[in-house]
Amino acid sequence: MAPTFSRIDHVGIAVRDLDAAVDVYRRLTGAEPAHRQRVDSDGIEAVMFEVGESRIELLGSTRDDSKIAGFLVKRGNALHHVAYGVADVQQTLDQFTAMGLQVLDSCPRRGAAGRLVAFMHPSAAAGVLTELCQPDPEAAGEHR
Amino acid sequence: MAPTFSRIDHVGIAVRDLDAAVDVYRRLTGAEPAHRQRVDSDGIEAVMFEVGESRIELLGSTRDDSKIAGFLVKRGNALHHVAYGVADVQQTLDQFTAMGLQVLDSCPRRGAAGRLVAFMHPSAAAGVLTELCQPDPEAAGEHR
Numbered sequence: 001m002a003p004t005f006s007r008i009d010h011v012g013i014a015v016r017d018l019d020a021a022v023d024v025y026r027r028l029t030g031a032e033p034a035h036r037q038r039v040d041s042d043g044i045e046a047v048m049f050e051v052g053e054s055r056i057e058l059l060g061s062t063r064d065d066s067k068i069a070g071f072l073v074k075r076g077n078a079l080h081h082v083a084y085g086v087a088d089v090q091q092t093l094d095q096f097t098a099m100g101l102q103v104l105d106s107c108p109r110r111g112a113a114g115r116l117v118a119f120m121h122p123s124a125a126a127g128v129l130t131e132l133c134q135p136d137p138e139a140a141g142e143h144r
Numbered sequence: 145m146a147p148t149f150s151r152i153d154h155v156g157i158a159v160r161d162l163d164a165a166v167d168v169y170r171r172l173t174g175a176e177p178a179h180r181q182r183v184d185s186d187g188i189e190a191v192m193f194e195v196g197e198s199r200i201e202l203l204g205s206t207r208d209d210s211k212i213a214g215f216l217v218k219r220g221n222a223l224h225h226v227a228y229g230v231a232d233v234q235q236t237l238d239q240f241t242a243m244g245l246q247v248l249d250s251c252p253r254r255g256a257a258g259r260l261v262a263f264m265h266p267s268a269a270a271g272v273l274t275e276l277c278q279p280d281p282e283a284a285g286e287h288r
Binding site: 002003004005006007008011013015020021024025027028029030031051052053054056058076077078079080081082084085096099101124125126127128130 | 146147148149150151152155157159164165168169171172173174175195196197198200202220221222223224225226228229240243245268269270271272274
């Protein structure tokens with residue numbers, strides 16, 4: 001059986017103060033952030049730091065009724081999700097659904113940098129919110 | 145400034161039922177676990193799954209007074225820590241200490257597979273328990 005995941009694409013960390021967390025990870029990683037993006041439909045702003053073949057995604061909330069805002073009220077700054085690279089999100093979703101695993105997105109949607117992504121329910125991954133990410137070959141300069 | 149971290153070495157996930165979680169990640173990753181180890185001094189048992197250049201570390205508790213047991217009572221199954229690969233743990237600890245960051249281990253200690261590791265306080269990494277891991281060149285078959 002071939003491995004399903006090519007790599008840890010990123011680890012998502014929810015933070016109350018995005019700019020403060022960016023400063024912390026700039027010092028820790030010794031690198032500048034690679035990417036910053038607001039996703040107004042989700043009420044989030046995300047900043048990515050590259051680490052090897054993976055990234056650290058710092059996630060701030062841009063409005064009080066976002067899911068991240070709810071998470072931050074409950075947990076404070078904390079690890080939020082793990083995302084894995086897959087060759088084909090739809091095919092992986094179909095495979096996991098056939099295995100009886102619970103998905104949150106039955107079809108892929110566009111995530112940061114135009115990539116196809118989908119979330120699995122935490123119950124499918126021993127309690128961890130899990131994202132699948134597919135590289136978009138048409139996105140210029142985007143190899144992930 | 146050169147990047148401090150060469151890769152995400154592993155992501156640690158605390159689980160109440162280690163064998164059940166191993167079955168879940170065997171199905172999710174399409175791979176067999178690469179490594180299993182009890183660390184009686186810490187009251188943990190850890191199972192590693194390789195994902196690209198990184199690993200997923202499933203962490204179970206082997207006694208009621210372990211730190212992982214306390215975490216599981218509070219949080220249940222959940223993301224527990226992120227570990228980064230560094231060239232030299234002591235040097236990185238010294239650098240972080242000089243930057244005023246709080247460390248939990250002032251000297252490296254032996255972790256799984258004989259590697260040198262040290263933990264940073266969550267306050268040093270925007271609320272995330274953070275581990276530094278150094279490959280051990282003397283450990284046969286251990287390239288990480």
